[in-house]
Amino acid sequence: MRLADLDIDPRVQRIIESQGITELYPPQEEAIGPALAGENLVLAIPTASGKSLVAYLALLKSVLNGGKALYIVPLRALATEKYEDLKPFEELGIRVALSMGDYDSDEPTLVSYDIIIATSEKADSLLRHRTHWLKQLSVVVADEVHLINDPGRGPTLEVTLAKLRQVNPRAQVIALSATIANSAELARWLEAQHIVSAWRPVPLREGVYFDGGITWSDLSHHLIVPDGDDIPALVRDTLREGGQCLLFVNTRASTETLARKLRPAVKPYLRRQEVTTLSKAAESMMGRQEEPTSLARRLGQNLKAGSAFHNAGLTNPQRKIVEDLFRGGALKVIVATPSLAMGINLPARRVIIRDVRRYEPNYGYDFIPILEVKQMAGRAGRPQYDEFGEAILLARYEEDISVLMDNYILAGPEAIESKLGSEPALRMHLLAAIATGHVQTEKELHAFMERTFYAYQRGVAMMEEGIEGVLGFLEEEAMIRREEALKPTLFGRRTSDLYVDPLSAVVLRDALKSERKGDNFAYLHAIAATPDMPTLYLGRKDYEWVEEKAATEEYFIESEDEDFLLAEVKTASLLEDWMEEVPEDDITKKFRVGPGDIRRMVQMGEWLLYAMHELGRLFSKKRLRPLGRLLARIGYGVKEELLDLTSLRGVGRVRARALFKRDIKTKEDLRTMEIAALARIPTIGPGIAKGILAQLGRKVEVEEGTREGQYGLYDFD
Numbered sequence: 001m002r003l004a005d006l007d008i009d010p011r012v013q014r015i016i017e018s019q020g021i022t023e024l025y026p027p028q029e030e031a032i033g034p035a036l037a038g039e040n041l042v043l044a045i046p047t048a049s050g051k052s053l054v055a056y057l058a059l060l061k062s063v064l065n066g067g068k069a070l071y072i073v074p075l076r077a078l079a080t081e082k083y084e085d086l087k088p089f090e091e092l093g094i095r096v097a098l099s100m101g102d103y104d105s106d107e108p109t110l111v112s113y114d115i116i117i118a119t120s121e122k123a124d125s126l127l128r129h130r131t132h133w134l135k136q137l138s139v140v141v142a143d144e145v146h147l148i149n150d151p152g153r154g155p156t157l158e159v160t161l162a163k164l165r166q167v168n169p170r171a172q173v174i175a176l177s178a179t180i181a182n183s184a185e186l187a188r189w190l191e192a193q194h195i196v197s198a199w200r201p202v203p204l205r206e207g208v209y210f211d212g213g214i215t216w217s218d219l220s221h222h223l224i225v226p227d228g229d230d231i232p233a234l235v236r237d238t239l240r241e242g243g244q245c246l247l248f249v250n251t252r253a254s255t256e257t258l259a260r261k262l263r264p265a266v267k268p269y270l271r272r273q274e275v276t277t278l279s280k281a282a283e284s285m286m287g288r289q290e291e292p293t294s295l296a297r298r299l300g301q302n303l304k305a306g307s308a309f310h311n312a313g314l315t316n317p318q319r320k321i322v323e324d325l326f327r328g329g330a331l332k333v334i335v336a337t338p339s340l341a342m343g344i345n346l347p348a349r350r351v352i353i354r355d356v357r358r359y360e361p362n363y364g365y366d367f368i369p370i371l372e373v374k375q376m377a378g379r380a381g382r383p384q385y386d387e388f389g390e391a392i393l394l395a396r397y398e399e400d401i402s403v404l405m406d407n408y409i410l411a412g413p414e415a416i417e418s419k420l421g422s423e424p425a426l427r428m429h430l431l432a433a434i435a436t437g438h439v440q441t442e443k444e445l446h447a448f449m450e451r452t453f454y455a456y457q458r459g460v461a462m463m464e465e466g467i468e469g470v471l472g473f474l475e476e477e478a479m480i481r482r483e484e485a486l487k488p489t490l491f492g493r494r495t496s497d498l499y500v501d502p503l504s505a506v507v508l509r510d511a512l513k514s515e516r517k518g519d520n521f522a523y524l525h526a527i528a529a530t531p532d533m534p535t536l537y538l539g540r541k542d543y544e545w546v547e548e549k550a551a552t553e554e555y556f557i558e559s560e561d562e563d564f565l566l567a568e569v570k571t572a573s574l575l576e577d578w579m580e581e582v583p584e585d586d587i588t589k590k591f592r593v594g595p596g597d598i599r600r601m602v603q604m605g606e607w608l609l610y611a612m613h614e615l616g617r618l619f620s621k622k623r624l625r626p627l628g629r630l631l632a633r634i635g636y637g638v639k640e641e642l643l644d645l646t647s648l649r650g651v652g653r654v655r656a657r658a659l660f661k662r663d664i665k666t667k668e669d670l671r672t673m674e675i676a677a678l679a680r681i682p683t684i685g686p687g688i689a690k691g692i693l694a695q696l697g698r699k700v701e702v703e704e705g706t707r708e709g710q711y712g713l714y715d716f717d
Helices: 010-018 026-036 051-064 076-092 108-112 120-128 132-136 145-149 154-167 183-189 230-239 252-269 272-287 294-304 316-328 370-377 400-409 423-435 442-449 453-458 460-476 490-498 502-512 520-528 540-552 562-579 584-591 595-619 621-636 640-646 653-661 667-671 675-679 685-695
Strands: 041-044 069-073 096-099 115-119 139-142 172-177 193-196 204-210 213-216 221-223 245-248 307-310 333-336 350-353 357-360 364-367 389-394 480-482 486-488
Touching: 010 051, 010 076, 026 041, 026 051, 026 193, 041 051, 041 183, 051 069, 051 076, 051 139, 051 172, 069 076, 069 120, 069 154, 076 096, 076 115, 076 316, 096 108, 108 132, 115 120, 120 154, 120 423, 132 154, 139 154, 145 154, 145 172, 145 183, 154 172, 154 423, 154 442, 154 453, 172 183, 183 193, 183 453, 204 400, 230 245, 230 252, 230 350, 230 389, 252 294, 252 307, 252 333, 272 294, 272 316, 294 307, 294 316, 294 584, 307 316, 316 595, 350 370, 370 389, 370 400, 389 400, 423 442, 423 460, 423 480, 423 486, 423 490, 423 502, 442 460, 453 460, 460 480, 486 490, 490 502, 490 595, 502 520, 502 595, 520 562, 520 595, 520 621, 540 562, 562 584, 562 595, 562 621, 584 595, 595 621, 621 640, 640 653, 640 667, 675 685
Parallel strands: 041 172, 041 193, 069 115, 069 139, 096 115, 139 172, 204 389, 245 333, 245 350, 307 333, 350 389
Antiparallel strands: 204 213, 213 221, 357 364, 480 486
């Protein structure tokens, strides 16, 4: 079916055709009818088979007819990708918005946008703030809906869909999924048309490698030219034919080790122009950091050789550089942890999955799910470049060949199951339902829970004990009152709005009400003691210094378990070091984390300090001033004396300290500086100097191409 045959706006057709798409794939052709007719739809097809285009066409038709669309994704990186996909359609007079973070706001400006792309957590927070335009939605798209199976993200996506369908039953729901065993069950829950297909635009060959040969699923064989170690040989075999490789391993350390090991195998296959592109990107990334780290230097060296690593230790801009270079073809190999396979459009000729076992705390090493392997394998095959894609699992021993073949290659993915029945999920979402007035009696609460996927799969009776236990907890902690109706208290309503686990709010409340005076570390420990703050693992080398630190500090709250206390102290110590301007490279080495981990922990710490500050208005106004000072400092990672300078875009903690040492302590001190003198200060330079002075109202000529944030710390950190 051609695009020209569809009942869509000719202007939409023109924009899509300008991107090289003129015809629909078979599963798209099957799905487009109900999608354009406004019917609910579950589309379960393999990666790169065109799920997104079906959703785009449906929501564009609706929006151009006066509707409003919400596009829900699980990850920020995926949200950005969808935003960039839909941005070209603004020339048709529609407005596209990206909404992430800031969970304590209803973002009133979103009412004027036609398409809003949001993470599931942001969509949930908008519901909690009783955002009125949600009732005006004509289309809701839920991307990667199989992540309902995820214990962390799944309950939020599930409850968000259930609420949206209840408050706006006329809205069309389009759920996009990888191929799963029970997509038909998901479709029945959503009262949707069910389209499932195994068709791919690039055929996929799956096999197992062992001792110089690949055994494919059809039992045919492919010999690999002996060339030293197995993985370099598999990579060279791909590069000889002009392909690219994605390798998946189970630890961050392995991504770096293997990427470095592959550099000699990859570099000979780089063309001169590719070497230039990679070198410029690496030098730019390393040179434009305000606070260089050893991880960035290691990544830069790998980029120059065409073999990069990709893991959660990288910052978002660093990950984007790696992904963009790979999409452009200059970067030949990425060695990644499985998180790269979650929805990001990054295909390769050959996918190599080295590890199918992963260490799980309290359980040890265990096999990863089939669905996860299929997600990784689905990245194989670049449309318009490859005749086929190859996904290869590595066997250590000959007997592993049949095990991997039977359990992964020939096996279908698991059925997904709701994780809403867990106590933390019920705490979060039951309080939200009561606090927002979505339900007002226990009967209404049970009626709402009957609309969830959990109840559809197991029946609401299976969660009644959990519901009763959570209601008892919320009542005991004075978040709700159980009378004839379920009524939220001010504490309960504020906890819901702040988007924190009710148990976290209880910890913060108890800390606020403590009679102990406490210092900055006591506040940091309080947020580290909440279930919302992921605590750092305590290694053997940590015990001595962490125990010494723990013995010298005072706390608002006492941890019942010594190991928990030590983990909380280590976590709080990272935040403290960041705020005391300890060099980032020293933090990464001391705590064995990456710059990306520091960013995520700082962001979570900042949010929890904000929540504690807001709860302080209810429970302890005397705590507001010290919390306000900490809150101002944590985002920038500075001592209090630098806050005026770091409020300028492009001035992070290193540049601010360099200015302060030269007796430039405020923005007023900068107003009279000559550009040349400012540019001579280390880490600043002419471009950043111009940007700083422009913010202060100085009429300076900014170089062509300068954009907001171009010269900032967070561009590459």
